[in-house]
Amino acid sequence: MRKLLVINPNTSASVSALLQTHVQAAAGLHVQVRTVTARFGAPYISDEASYAVAAHATLDTWAAALAGVDEAPDAVLIGCFGDPGLLALRESSPVPVTGLAEAAFTEAARHGRFAIVTGGERWGPMLQRLAQALGHAPSLAGIHTVAPTGAQLAADPAAARTLLTQACRDAVRQLGAQAVILGGAGLAGMAAALQPGVSVPLIDSVLAGAHWALRSHAPPSRRSKPGFDVPWDKLSPELTALGLQP
Template sequence: MRHLLVINPNTSDSVTGLLRTHILQASGPDVAVHMATARFGARYISSEASYAIAGHATLDAWAAWIADGGPMPDAVLIGCFGDPGLLALRECSPVPVTGLAEAAFFEAAQHGRFAIVTGGVAWKPMLQRLAHSLGYGDRLAHIHTVQATGAELAADPAAARTLLAAACAEAAAQPGVQAVILGGAGLAGMAAQIQHAVPVPVVDSVLAGARQAQQWRSGTPGQVQLAGAWTGLSPALMQIATI
């Protein structure tokens, strides 16, 4: 039995539940899926400030999982399209770490240049930076953000499907786009529902994350330590920082 730890950097338990449902569906019978929800931060990440705090919350959730005696996973998946804390957690984790965005970038890039469709206008510059930092800048052709946040889209699935199908079709029409990523933890499962309306493959970021994490392809694991002198961290983070 292999163990996959999914960390939801949002503080919303409903998002954690949605992630669990879809990741379990995409996981084999030999994979045990464990969920951890951020202990502080935004209910749904939709701004630079909430994203910055979510990176800290991701590290804290990992530390709390270890401190509470949770089983050491074979891989960690950051359950947010934006991957807050990805590089920091990869630096200090003894197991591979990936995130919804990185996994979706990898999957979409197999088709060629790709576009991203997601909720919340603040995400556009954040995702541009992330794509460039992860080496996908030359494959990212276009980012289309809709005004509604992921949380607002998830609250009205029928309206969301109509809006996102149109947005994905528009993104697919941009020059050179050979795949579209529908990004967002709250949008899990919607890619398959709108694929018929989009002329190129639509990548579900949550399912891509589940598939990628189970292939254990996230790079060289780091060390379970946070070098340096620290003050004010949670007891769980302090425990890891002083190993």
């Protein structure tokens, strides 16, 4: 049986539960999905500071998840639409690593130019920067953020559906998008409910992440085992154990 490790870079157990449910459903019974939650950081990642801390938390959570485990996962999925720590974890892991945003960008780009709809106004420039770094800027028609955060949207699904449906329609009309990504771990499962009201394909970032991770088509890693190329000072025991020893 294949094993998929899902890392929730925030400290919200409810988000981890949502990820576990939707990723396992997408993966099927032939894959064992294990979702782990950050040991420190913000309950919800919504600005540059919480994003920076989440990158550290992603690495720490990964190292803790590997400690004492007999079998390593076959792939790792960062369960945040923003992929904090993605490139660092990919550099350090012997198995393929992706995040919700990268996977959704890849899937949406198959339809042509795409837009992003997500919660939290500060995510706009952060996602623009990520798309540029991952080479998807030419395909990105634009980013439409709504004021409530993903956590607030998940807490009121009925109001969220109304708000997000209109945001997706606006993205199609105003930006000329040929696909729209509904981004955010807290919005898992909503794209299917909104799709009848939107004229272009809606991409669920959580399902996109699960499908990409399971295909595991990332370039081969140069590593045969997990590790870092520097020694660590005053970090968690699990991170320290994977660093170079003095």
